[in-house]
Amino acid sequence: MLEVKGIAAASGISIGPAYKISKEEFVIAKEPIEAGDIANQIQLFEEALIRTRKDIMELQKRIAVEMGQEQAEIFDAHLLVLEDRMLIEEVITRIKQEKLNVAYIFSEVLKKYVSVFAKIEDEYLKERIADINDVGKRVLRNLLGKERKWFEELKEKVVVVAHDLSPSDTAAMHKHKVCAFVTDIGGKTSHTAIMAKSLEIPAVVGLESATAKIKTGDTLIVDGSMGSVIINPDEKTLRKYRQEEAKLKGITDKFFSTRDLPTITKDNKEIRIHANIELPDEVPSAKLHGAWGIGLYRTEFFYMNRNDLPTEEEHYQAYKYVAEEMKPYPVVIRTLDLGGDKFLSQFEMPQEMQPFLGWRAIRFCLAQPDIFKVQLRAILRASVHGKLKLMYPMISGIEELQQANKILKEAKQELKKGKKAFDDNIEVGVMIEVPSAAMTADLLAKEANFFSIGTNDLIQYSLAVDRANEKVAYLYEPAHPAVLRMIKGIIDIAKNSGIRVGMCGEMAGEPALVLILLGLGLDEFSMPPSVIPEVKYIIRSVSLKQAQEIANEALGLSTGREIEKFSQIKLREILQ
Ligand code: PEP
Numbered sequence: 001m002l003e004v005k006g007i008a009a010a011s012g013i014s015i016g017p018a019y020k021i022s023k024e025e026f027v028i029a030k031e032p033i034e035a036g037d038i039a040n041q042i043q044l045f046e047e048a049l050i051r052t053r054k055d056i057m058e059l060q061k062r063i064a065v066e067m068g069q070e071q072a073e074i075f076d077a078h079l080l081v082l083e084d085r086m087l088i089e090e091v092i093t094r095i096k097q098e099k100l101n102v103a104y105i106f107s108e109v110l111k112k113y114v115s116v117f118a119k120i121e122d123e124y125l126k127e128r129i130a131d132i133n134d135v136g137k138r139v140l141r142n143l144l145g146k147e148r149k150w151f152e153e154l155k156e157k158v159v160v161v162a163h164d165l166s167p168s169d170t171a172a173m174h175k176h177k178v179c180a181f182v183t184d185i186g187g188k189t190s191h192t193a194i195m196a197k198s199l200e201i202p203a204v205v206g207l208e209s210a211t212a213k214i215k216t217g218d219t220l221i222v223d224g225s226m227g228s229v230i231i232n233p234d235e236k237t238l239r240k241y242r243q244e245e246a247k248l249k250g251i252t253d254k255f256f257s258t259r260d261l262p263t264i265t266k267d268n269k270e271i272r273i274h275a276n277i278e279l280p281d282e283v284p285s286a287k288l289h290g291a292w293g294i295g296l297y298r299t300e301f302f303y304m305n306r307n308d309l310p311t312e313e314e315h316y317q318a319y320k321y322v323a324e325e326m327k328p329y330p331v332v333i334r335t336l337d338l339g340g341d342k343f344l345s346q347f348e349m350p351q352e353m354q355p356f357l358g359w360r361a362i363r364f365c366l367a368q369p370d371i372f373k374v375q376l377r378a379i380l381r382a383s384v385h386g387k388l389k390l391m392y393p394m395i396s397g398i399e400e401l402q403q404a405n406k407i408l409k410e411a412k413q414e415l416k417k418g419k420k421a422f423d424d425n426i427e428v429g430v431m432i433e434v435p436s437a438a439m440t441a442d443l444l445a446k447e448a449n450f451f452s453i454g455t456n457d458l459i460q461y462s463l464a465v466d467r468a469n470e471k472v473a474y475l476y477e478p479a480h481p482a483v484l485r486m487i488k489g490i491i492d493i494a495k496n497s498g499i500r501v502g503m504c505g506e507m508a509g510e511p512a513l514v515l516i517l518l519g520l521g522l523d524e525f526s527m528p529p530s531v532i533p534e535v536k537y538i539i540r541s542v543s544l545k546q547a548q549e550i551a552n553e554a555l556g557l558s559t560g561r562e563i564e565k566f567s568q569i570k571l572r573e574i575l576q
């Protein structure tokens with residue numbers, strides 16, 4: 001038995017066998033095929049080659065414009081790999097002889113090529129290995145289609161163990177196949193961790209050496225609340241955790257008891273509790289946990305795990321569904337927040353030294369107005385089906401807000417011309433997640449209908465701590481006095497300007513900090529559905545006056561650790 005400590009990313013306890021995902025991008029199942037399926041498999045292969053060729057040529061074109069012809073020519077070598085007759089014929093012959101699925105055969109042939117090239121003492125040929133691997137991954141991605149389906153081969157629920165999981169890997173996981181996951185790297189508010197909370201799968205990240213210490217098949221206890229993982233526990237430990245699991249269920253039932261009641265403090269201040277969702281599929285969970293609205297719909301997940309961009313109609317159908325399902329409650333649709341730790345396979349985004357400070361979110365959308373407008377038109381069209389609001393991510397100053405609104409105006413004009421109905425008075429909000437936006441909130445308030453404080457980014461930018469880096473996770477402190485002062489400033493400005501202010505960063509769902517936020521005057525909290533019942537229960541157990549006293553006392557303390565401890569003590573007193 002061995003216990004390893006990491007960062008608690010999504011709470012809950014799960015016990016199950018480990019399933020290690022290799023660092024390689026694809027785990028490909030070996031599947032026998034019928035003789036009648038051979039022609040189909042060969043056709044799939046040919047289609048994937050054509051598609052890959054098209055992808056590379058498009059990429060080349062863009063690189064030629066952005067970086068020059070010489071850089072674009074690097075990809076000629078990739079196109080040559082795709083035309084290699086020997087490779088293609090070997091794959092086709094082996095499909096016919098071995099009667100196995102094309103993805104498996106192709107990956108085997110690829111491996112053989114790489115190992116042959118690796119043995120040759122020739123620098124030029126050695127360099128070709130990278131080309132073969134790169135092209136191979138592209139072909140496999142096209143062969144495997146939209147989703148990576150490694151989990152489909154699983155026979156029982158497993159604990160996924162990986163060096164890292166991208167947010168799109170996590171989004172593709174199925175709850176009935178994965179009972180927890182643990183990773184070597186990552187932080188508490190990385191999008192992978194956020195996705196785990198949405199899926200209600202316990203997760204521990206930032207374990208550093210999980211993949212080195214754990215083998216597939218090991219029994220694991222994952223305690224997502226304490227951030228610990230126990231490898232091959234003894235009987236006594238297993239019994240203890242099974243009891244913990246049952247206790248946790250008892251507490252959850254207690255919180256659920258007030259789920260359908262309004263969120264009001266003991267002195268009758270009504271608070272709005274909304275849910276954060278990444279996919280329309282999460283709407284039933286939001287409702288089940290007692291959300292009275294969606295405060296953040298992270299639409300970028302809609303662009304993930306697919307090879308093309310969503311069409312306006314696809315966007316429209318998704319937003320219409322969410323709007324109708326949540327009616328009469330509001331739904332805040334956040335426009336595409338790509339970049340940072342969220343990448344899409346459709347765009348070859350340039351490799352950046354500091355992606356969180358780079359070409360992301362509204363910066364990307366303003367540079368790609370055609371892509372942006374497709375989404376804006378769809379949100380506008382869906383606005384007639386419920387109470388939709390739209391919100392821009394990563395606004396750093398008034399000019400960006402004005403530029404985005406100009407594109408919104410164009411989208412409205414296009415719809416008017418096409419005689420398409422929409423709500424002309426749709427509310428437009430701004431995420432306050434960049435310190436410069438917090439410092440100029442008074443200016444932004446003049447041209448926005450509401451603010452939503454995005455603490456996940458606001459904390460990383462104001463404390464200069466990468467939210468996804470486990471090495472500096474100890475510095476990522478939501479209760480840091482600088483963060484609390486900034487939040488207070490934003491709330492005060494919003495109130496003085498007469499606009500609504502909410503919070504949709506993970507901090508809004510941190511039980512102990514809820515008391516401080518309530519006391520600072522926050523009246524809209526948006527969080528992963530799974531934490532709503534607990535937050536509702538806490539708010540119903542306290543008066544606004546008590547919360548204001550707690551917030552004032554907290555603002556007088558000088559370290560994040562002191563504030564965190566103080567708020568924990570206060571929470572315990574209140575829930576007694
Ligand atoms: C935030 O930054 O707080 C936020 C809610 O947005 P995201 O986590 O998607 O960056």
Ligand code: MG
Pocket residue numbers: 393433454456457
């Ligand atoms: Mg953000």
